Amino acid sequence: MLHHDQQGELIFDLDTTLQFPCSAKEYVEKAIRPDCECHNNRRLFRVVDAKLYIEKFASDRSHMISPETFAHPPPWPIIVTHNCQNNLSKWLEVAVDRCPHTDSYGCVFDLEQFEKLCSSC
Incomplete structure (x- = not known):
């Protein structure tokens, strides 16, 4: 998650070992x-507004139920929306031409665009 405050741009990412x-x-x-x-x-890199992500993302974790699964699904409830049980495949579709933020799945940036976004916010 990219957050802007008086200290500058901050990234919140639980999948790294960074601060x-x-x-x-x-x-x-x-x-x-x-x-x-x-x-x-x-x-x-997909960049999506946090509010939009919470409203639109849905995963029933069906992708985690197969012999090739490396980890068991987490114990907390699945994430669903009022209209959808699973749209993970839509979030995995990437095309840089989906900018500006015009659809329900945010905006996809290439590396150069992502670096500019992180340095210009």
């Missing part, structure tokens, strides 16, 4: 690592 929260600059440098040549694929 929580950490500066957007540190996050890009240490978690995203834009100058690392270890990434063979084009890197894309």
